[in-house]
Structure formats: C-alpha cells, structure tokens
Amino acid sequence: MSLILHSKKDTLIVRVLGDLDLVSADEIREKIDNSLEETRAQNLLLDLSKITFMDSSGLGVILGRYRQIKEGRGQMIIYGIKPSLKKILEISGIMSLMPVCNTEKEAWELLDEKSVKEA
Amino acid sequence: MDKIVNNKIKLEFLSKGENVALARITVAAFVSQLEITLSELEEIKVAVSEAVSNAILHGYQNKPDEIVTIKGILKGYTLVLEIIDQGVGILDIEKAMEPAYSTDPERTGLGFVFMQSFMDEVKVESQVNHGTKVVLVKKISTDLKNTAVS
Numbered sequence A: 001m002s003l004i005l006h007s008k009k010d011t012l013i014v015r016v017l018g019d020l021d022l023v024s025a026d027e028i029r030e031k032i033d034n035s036l037e038e039t040r041a042q043n044l045l046l047d048l049s050k051i052t053f054m055d056s057s058g059l060g061v062i063l064g065r066y067r068q069i070k071e072g073r074g075q076m077i078i079y080g081i082k083p084s085l086k087k088i089l090e091i092s093g094i095m096s097l098m099p100v101c102n103t104e105k106e107a108w109e110l111l112d113e114k115s116v117k118e119a
Numbered sequence B: 001m002d003k004i005v006n007n008k009i010k011l012e013f014l015s016k017g018e019n020v021a022l023a024r025i026t027v028a029a030f031v032s033q034l035e036i037t038l039s040e041l042e043e044i045k046v047a048v049s050e051a052v053s054n055a056i057l058h059g060y061q062n063k064p065d066e067i068v069t070i071k072g073i074l075k076g077y078t079l080v081l082e083i084i085d086q087g088v089g090i091l092d093i094e095k096a097m098e099p100a101y102s103t104d105p106e107r108t109g110l111g112f113v114f115m116q117s118f119m120d121e122v123k124v125e126s127q128v129n130h131g132t133k134v135v136l137v138k139k140i141s142t143d144l145k146n147t148a149v150s
Ligand SMILES: Nc1ncnc2c1ncn2[C@@H]1O[C@H](COP(=O)(O)OP(=O)(O)O)[C@@H](O)[C@H]1O
Pocket: A056, B050, B054, B055, B056, B058, B059, B060, B085, B087, B088, B089, B090, B096, B097, B101, B102, B103, B104, B107, B108, B109, B110, B111, B112, B113, B132
C-alpha cells in the first residue's frame, strides 16, 4: 500500500494505492491525520480508484476521517469507486452518508457548489 | 467439459497482520480451481480477510506469535472454510454478530455483516479462553456454465 497526498487551498487530496486492510489501515489513518493537521485542510477528497482490496478495517478509516472532517465543519467526498468496492461501500451505509463522485473533477465541482451554497 | 473438483487445504500461519493478505490470496487461488466470477472471488476474499483479521486482532489481541489455522474444502461447487484461533474466545456470540457491534470503539463492527452478506452460511463456535472457530460456507454459482442447480 502507498499513499499520494497533496493539498490545494483548504482541501487535502488523498489517493490510496494497493490494499486497504488491517495492516495498512493504521498507517493510512496516521498519515491522513498528520497531513490534515499540517496543511490545516478542512476538506478531504479521497480517491479510491487505485485500491486493489478493501475490507471493514479500510471502511473504518474512511468513516473515522468522515467524522473528523464533519466535526471541523468540512466536506469529505470519495470518488473513483470500482465495481469490486461497490458492494461493501453500499452495505456499510457510506454511500448514503457522504457524497460519491466518479472523478476528481466531479468532486471539485461538487465541493465548489457546496461552498457557494454555504457562503 | 465439467471437471468435478474435490480438494482440501490446511494453512497455518503466525498471527501477524501481513498474513491476512496471504490468507485471502491463498484461499482465492484455492477456489479458482472452479470457474468462478470475479465478484464471487472478491466476496470470498473479503469474508476471509474479516475472519482472519478478527482472529489476530480480537482472538489473539494482536499477539504476533500465535497460530491461525484455515481449513478449506472444495466439494463440487461448495466451498467450506474454517478459520480457527486459540485466543480469548467470545462470551456472547449472538451479540458479537450483531451489525455494528464491536468491543473496540475504533472499529466498525461490520466484519460479521460482510461475512454474512457474502457467504451462504456463517457459523461461529467459541469458548472463552479457548478460542474461536468460524465456519463459512459458499455455494459457487454455476452461472458461467449452464445454470442447472438452484
Ligand atoms: N476470533 C475472535 N475472537 C474473539 N472475539 C472475536 C473474534 N471475532 C470476533 N470477535 C468479537 O466480535 C466482535 C464483532 O466482530 P466484527 O463484526 O468483525 O467487528 P469488529 O472487528 O469491527 O469489532 C468483535 O469486536 C469482537 O469482540
């Protein structure tokens, strides 16, 4: 597993590559949290398109970050859901909890829309 | 031509996180003797990952030098898996299997939910201080060929 993190304005963009399971969950949680703190980003865009496997330990990371972002009154959007991840995301209820987009571009558009609405 | 698959495996490994991937990949290779759809293979991998993660994380409380055993039987189109640990055991199995129930506040409690959603049968036998055995059964669909059975 590896992570690509970068920030743009007040948004952190995270791409996860590889397996998101018991072993990688702790590492991902720590890296995202550190990065959120460093960049003081309020919003989180999570790219799932390069994930090769995910189970409930991985969902725990997503749900935990969601709670945190909501507490800071930010927006979290996930995008790039492969068919193999769809079922577990649906069962977990995540799909109805946070916005799901197809691409990063769509995620940015949605983010802009939301911040306009809230302004 | 249909070949009749009749096979068994037994896998023993240390209770290290790295071995969760090894376990799900090994089981996936084992069932791939059948012509199986990618989505069924993914479902089996998730179920195995959940059961093995639980054995390591809950059963052995992350102690890395204990043994997790997986027994797999493939008979025709039926896969039977047993995931066994000699860890702390489960006091209230019914409660443990409730959706969103977890003894760890950091976790989702979705492990058994996924096992039950993705397998046809999930049985749990457990004894406090002796360990836990999770039995997972899945009938592999024959859709790929001719849909004669169920
Ligand atoms: N092999 C095991 N040994 C001991 N306790 C277990 C085992 N498997 C599951 N449990 C208990 O069942 C609960 C629910 O498991 P699960 O649905 O996988 O959720 P989670 O792993 O997120 O806690 C766990 O929190 C744990 O208390």
